[in-house]
Amino acid sequence: MTTATYSDALARYVDFNKKPEQMDIALMAGGALSGAIGLAFVFYMLITEGHSAFNTSSDMAWGAPIAFYLFFLLTSSGLSIIASLDSVFGLRVFYPIAKRAVFLSIICLIAGFSILALEIGRPFRMLWALPFSLQIRSPMWWMGVLYSTDLMLLFVKFYLIHTGDWHSRFSHLIARISFVVCILAPGTLGLVFGMMAMRPAWHSNVMPMYFILTGFTTAVSFMLFFTSLLPRDKTSAPNVDELYHEILPRLFFVLLLAVIAIRFGQIVTGLWSNFEGLEANWLQLQSPFFWIEIVAGLALPTAMMAFDSVRRRPLVQFVAASLFNTGIFFSRLELLIMGQKVPLFKGYWAGYVEYWPSLTEWMLIPAGCGVFLFLYGAGNWLLRLSDTERNNH
Amino acid sequence: MARWGMVIDLEKCTGCQACTTACLMENSRLPGEMWQDVLFYSEGEYPSGKLSWLPRPCMHCENPSCVAVCPTGAAYKAENGAVLIDWEKCIGCKYCMIACPYGVRFYAEEKQKTQPDIRNVFPPSGDKVWDPPYKMPEHVQDPKHGVGIQPKNVVSKCTFCYHRISKAPEGTTDLDPNDPATRDFTPACVVTCAPTARFFGDLDNPESNVRKLIAEKRGTRLLDQTGNRPQVYYLAGESPAIPETRSVRNPKT
Numbered sequence: 163m164t165t166a167t168y169s170d171a172l173a174r175y176v177d178f179n180k181k182p183e184q185m186d187i188a189l190m191a192g193g194a195l196s197g198a199i200g201l202a203f204v205f206y207m208l209i210t211e212g213h214s215a216f217n218t219s220s221d222m223a224w225g226a227p228i229a230f231y232l233f234f235l236l237t238s239s240g241l242s243i244i245a246s247l248d249s250v251f252g253l254r255v256f257y258p259i260a261k262r263a264v265f266l267s268i269i270c271l272i273a274g275f276s277i278l279a280l281e282i283g284r285p286f287r288m289l290w291a292l293p294f295s296l297q298i299r300s301p302m303w304w305m306g307v308l309y310s311t312d313l314m315l316l317f318v319k320f321y322l323i324h325t326g327d328w329h330s331r332f333s334h335l336i337a338r339i340s341f342v343v344c345i346l347a348p349g350t351l352g353l354v355f356g357m358m359a360m361r362p363a364w365h366s367n368v369m370p371m372y373f374i375l376t377g378f379t380t381a382v383s384f385m386l387f388f389t390s391l392l393p394r395d396k397t398s399a400p401n402v403d404e405l406y407h408e409i410l411p412r413l414f415f416v417l418l419l420a421v422i423a424i425r426f427g428q429i430v431t432g433l434w435s436n437f438e439g440l441e442a443n444w445l446q447l448q449s450p451f452f453w454i455e456i457v458a459g460l461a462l463p464t465a466m467m468a469f470d471s472v473r474r475r476p477l478v479q480f481v482a483a484s485l486f487n488t489g490i491f492f493s494r495l496e497l498l499i500m501g502q503k504v505p506l507f508k509g510y511w512a513g514y515v516e517y518w519p520s521l522t523e524w525m526l527i528p529a530g531c532g533v534f535l536f537l538y539g540a541g542n543w544l545l546r547l548s549d550t551e552r553n554n555h
Numbered sequence: 556m557a558r559w560g561m562v563i564d565l566e567k568c569t570g571c572q573a574c575t576t577a578c579l580m581e582n583s584r585l586p587g588e589m590w591q592d593v594l595f596y597s598e599g600e601y602p603s604g605k606l607s608w609l610p611r612p613c614m615h616c617e618n619p620s621c622v623a624v625c626p627t628g629a630a631y632k633a634e635n636g637a638v639l640i641d642w643e644k645c646i647g648c649k650y651c652m653i654a655c656p657y658g659v660r661f662y663a664e665e666k667q668k669t670q671p672d673i674r675n676v677f678p679p680s681g682d683k684v685w686d687p688p689y690k691m692p693e694h695v696q697d698p699k700h701g702v703g704i705q706p707k708n709v710v711s712k713c714t715f716c717y718h719r720i721s722k723a724p725e726g727t728t729d730l731d732p733n734d735p736a737t738r739d740f741t742p743a744c745v746v747t748c749a750p751t752a753r754f755f756g757d758l759d760n761p762e763s764n765v766r767k768l769i770a771e772k773r774g775t776r777l778l779d780q781t782g783n784r785p786q787v788y789y790l791a792g793e794s795p796a797i798p799e800t801r802s803v804r805n806p807k808t
Contacts, residue, residue, distance in 0.1 A: 212707060213647075213664035220588070220661045223649040283647015283664070283708030291627035291644050302650050303626040360620065360656035360781060506658030507611055509594030 175324065175545075182543040185391060189539025197532025200525045204280055207522040213283065215522040219515075222502050226519035227281035229495035230526055233380075234274030234534070235309065235351060236373055236494075240381025241267035242316065242344035248551075249328070249337035255409060257328075258402045259385055262547040264320045266384060266538065267344075271313050273534040277526055301353040308347040315340040328551035348373045355501065362439035363432065364501040372424055379417040380490050383463075386410055387483035388538070390476040407474040414479075415467035418486070422460050442503040445514060451496040459489010495519075557727065558636035559720055559786070560758035561745070562765045562774060563610050566792035567752035570595070570608035574744035574753070578612075581716065581743035583690040583704045587668040588661045590713035591744050609797060610752075612744065613638060613659040613713035614777060614785030621651035621660065629709075633700070636758070636786055637715040640701035645709035652710060656781045660712045663705065682706045691718075716742035720755075729756035729764045758786060 173179070182190075207215035218225040245263040247256040279285040288306075297303040319340050322333045349370035355361075356369030366372075389406055432443030446452045463482040467473045473482075505515050541547055570593050578584065578591040591612045598605045615638045622630045622638060629644035630651050640651075652660040663684045667673065674685040683704045695718050696703025702718045705711045723730060723740035730741040738746065745753040756765035765788070768774060774788035775797060789797045 213662075214666055216664075217666065218662075219665040220652065221658070223652040223662060283649075283662075284645070287644075288627070288646040288648075291629070291646055295626065295628040295644075297626050297628050299623045300626045300650070302624060302648065306626060354650070358654060360654065502653075506656065507594060507609075508658060509609070510596045512594075 177544050177546060180543065182539075186539045186543040189535050189542065191539075193532045193534065193536030193539055195532070196528040197536055200527070200529025200532055203525045204522055204529055207525075208280065211522075213281075215520060216281075217517060217520040217523065219517075221505050221508070221515040222499070222517040224498050224502065225517060226495055226498075226523040227277055227526055229498045230491075230530055231274045231277045231281065232351070232494045232498075233491050234270045234277065234530065236348050236377030237380040237384060238267045238270035238274065238377075239312070239344045239348040239374070240377035240379065241270060241384060242312065242340060242381075243378050244381050244385060245319070246337055246341035246344070249334060250341045255405050258405060258548070258550045259389065259410075260551075261320070261323050261549050262388070263381070263385060264316055264323065265541045265545065265547055266388070267381075268313070268316045268320060269534055269537040269541070271309065271316070272537065273530045275313075276533055277530045280526065280529075301350055301357055305347065305350045305354055308343055308350055312340070312343045312347050315343055323549070323551075324545065345374060348377045355497075358501070360506070361501045362437055363442040363503070364497075366428075368424070368428070372428070375417070375424060376421055376490060376493075379414070379421050380487065382410060382414045382417055383483040383486045383490075386414060386479040387487065390480040390483070406476075408470075411467055411473035411479055412470075414482070414486075415464070415473065418460065418464045418467060422464065425460065439504045442500045445503050446496055446500050449496055449499070451492040451499070455489045455493035455496060457489075458485045459493060460486075463489075556634050556725070557723070557757035558759045559715060559730075559755065560615070560636065560765055561612065561715070561742075561787045562754040562756075562768045562790060563787065564752045564754075564768075564772075564790040564792070565609070565794065565797060566790065567750045568593075568608070568610055569750050569752075570610075571749065573747050573749055574610060574612075577743040577747035578713070580689070581691070582702075582714075583687055585663055585667070585685065586673055588663060588711070590659065590661070590711070607794075609789075611657065611659065611777075612787060613715070614657050614783065614787045615713075615715055617784035617786060618782060620654045620656065620781070620783055624650045624654040626650065633717070635717075635720065637717050637720070638712070639714055639717060640710055640712060642698040642701055642706055642709045642711075647708040647710065649710060656778050656783060657785075660710050662710055664708055679707075716744075719743070727757070728760050728762060729754070731755075731764075 216225060216227070241263045244256065245260045245267065247253040248260050282288060292303065292306050295303065315336060319336050322336060327333045352370030352373035355364040356366050359365050429443065432440050463486040466478055466482040472478055499517055503514055505512055572593050575589055575591050575593060579589065582590060584590060591610070594609045594611055596607045596609070615636060619630070619632060619638045622632055626648060627644050627646055629641045629646070631639060631641065633639050647662070649662055652662065677686050677688065679685050684707055685704065691703050697718060698706065700717045701711060701714050719740050719742060720730065723737065727737060727740070730737045730745070732738050732741045732746040741755055745755045754765050754768055756763035758765060760766060768790060769788050772790040772792070774790055776785045776788055777797065791797045
C-alpha cells in the first residue's frame with residue numbers, strides 16, 4: 163500500500179479537511195499549553211528529586227495523584243454508563259450524546275492512566291508484573307484487569323459507531339459487555355478502599371456503590387459541561403432539545419440528591435461513631451477540601467438545578483457542572499487523606515498525619531487536564547462527535 | 556522447616572530503643588525508616604501520669620493482608636514464616652502499606668525527616684536508594700527477599716533478619732543469642748536486647764522456648780481481631796493489656 167493510499171484510508175475515519183471551530187482550537191491550544199507546562203514540571207521534578215518531590219510519606223502512602231487518578235477513572239466509567247443507556251437499555255433519547263460520551267470516557271481513562279504512570283514507583287515493571295502474577299486475591303489486580311478491558315472495549319465500541327455500525331449484533335454485544343465492565347471496574351475500585359478493615363474511615367460495603375454513583379453523576383455533569391459549550395442548533399437529532407434542556411439537567415438534579423443522601427449517611431455515621439480511626443471524620447471538618455465539596459460541589463449545584471426554568475439555561479448548566487466537578491475533584495482528595503489521617507501504630511507522640519500536596523503534585527492537575535482537553539478538542543474537530551444513529555435498525 | 560516467631564516480654568522491655576538502632580545498622584536503613592520501632596503512650600498528668608511503650612517490629616502474620624492485596628505477588632510469605640518483599644517484582648503501588656494494620660511498611664522516596672538529606676550525603680550507586688559508608692556486605696544483600704539496601708521506588712520492611720535466620724541449621728528449635736551455636740543466626744534486635752526481653756524460636760515446635768513462654772505467660776497478639784494472626788507475641792505480665800491503641804487523642808475529648 164502506498165503512502166497516498168494510507169492517507170486516503172485514514173481520511174475515511176478522520177476529518178482532516180474540516181476546518182476546526184474556534185472552540186476546538188481553544189481547547190487544543192489551551193490543553194497543549196497546560197499539559198506541556200504540567201508534564202514538563204512534573205518530569206523535571208521526578209528526574210531531579212524522584213518521588214520525594216511528592217509530599218506523600220510512609221504514613222500518607224497515597225496522596226493527591228491517586229485522588230486525581232480516581233477522579234478521571236470514575237468519571238470515565240460514568241461516561242461509559244451514559245453511552246450504554248441507549249444501546250443497552252433502549253433509552254433512545256441518549257443517542258445524540260452516546261458517541262461523545264464514549265470518546266470522553268476513553269480520554270478520561272488516558273488522562274487517569276497518565277497520572278498513575280507518574281505516581282507509581284515502577285510503571286514499566288507494572289506492564290509485565292501485573293498481568294503475569296495472577297494475584298486474584300488482590301482487588302487492585304482486578305482493578306487493573308477490568309480497566310484495561312474497559313479501555314479496549316471502549317476503543318472497539320468507538321470504532322464501531324464511528325464507522326456507522328450502531329445496531330449490528332456485534333455492536334450490541336460489545337455495548338452490553340462494555341456496560342458490565344464499566345459497572346464492575348469502578349465497583350472494584352471501590353473495593354480497593356472499602357475492603358480495608360484496617361482503615362476504618364474507608365471500610366464500607368457502600369464504597370463500590372458510592373464510587374459508581376459519584377462517577378455517574380460526574381459523567382452527567384461532564385456531558386452538561388461540554389454540551390453547554392457546543393452550538394446546540396447544529397445537530398440534526400430530533401430529540402436533542404429535550405435531552406439538553408430537560409432530561410440531562412433533571413437527571414443531574416436527581417443524582418445530586420442521591421449523592422447528598424449517601425454523603426449525609428457517611429458523614430453522620432462517621433461523626434457519631436467512637437470507633438478508633440473514625441475520628442478522621444471530625445478532623446475532615448477542618449479541611450478546606452471537605453467544605454469545597456459540600457458548598458461548591460453539592461449545595462450550590464443542587465440549588466441551581468432545583469428549578470426547571472433555571473436549569474434549562476446552558477450558562478447555568480455550565481456553572482453548576484463546573485462547581486460540581488471542582489467539588490467532587492477535591493472530595494476524592496479528602497477521601498484519600500481521611501483514610502490515612504489517623505496513623506497506624508505510631509504511638510501518642512506522633513500526632514495525626516499532616517499532608518498537603520506539593521507543587522509537583524498540584525502540577526499533575528494541569529498535566530492531566532491538559533492531556534484531556536487537548537484530546538477532546540482534537541476529537542471534537544476530527545472525529546464527528548455529534549454523530550448519532552440514523553434509525554436504520 | 557521451622558516457622559519462626561518472636562516473643563516480646565513487655566515487663567522486661569525498658570524502651571531503650573537498642574533494638575531499633577541495631578535494626579537500622581544491620582539492615583542499612585535510612586534515618587527514620589524504622590522497620591523496628593518502640594512506640595510511646597502517655598496518659599494522665601503528674602503525679603499520676605502513666606507512660607507505657609510498645610516495641611513494634613513487623614508481625615510477620617500467618618494470614619498477612621499485605622500479601623493478599625499485592626497485585627504483583629511481590630509481597631509473599633516465605634516457607635520459614637517470614638513475610639518478605641521481592642524487590643524485583645515490587646512496582647511501588649504502596650497498596651501493602653495501606654493494608655498493613657500495624658503500619659510497618661516503608662517507602663524511602665519521601666521528604667527526609669532529618670536534614671541534610673542523607674541520600675545526598677551518601678549518594679547511591681546504580682539503582683539503590685543510597686550508599687552508606689557502613690553497610691551490609693554486598694554478597695549478603697538479597698533483593699529477592701528484601702534484604703539489604705533497596706532499589707529506588709519499592710516498598711521495604713522488616714525481614715526478621717532473613718539473611719541470618721535462613722542460615723540456621725535445620726532442626727534448630729530456638730535462636731538464642733546467648734548460645735554461641737545460634738547467635739549468628741538470631742535477628743539483630745534479639746541479639747542486642749540488653750534486658751533480654753526478646754525471644755525467637757519455632758512456633759510449630761511445642762518444645763520450643765517461645766511456645767512455652769506463650770503458654771505459660773499468656774502470650775497475646777496485637778489486634779488479633781483483624782484475623783491477620785501475628786507471629787509476634789507479647790507477654791503483658793500483670794498489666795491489664797498491651798498498649799495497643801493505634802490512634803492519638805480523640806478530638807472530641
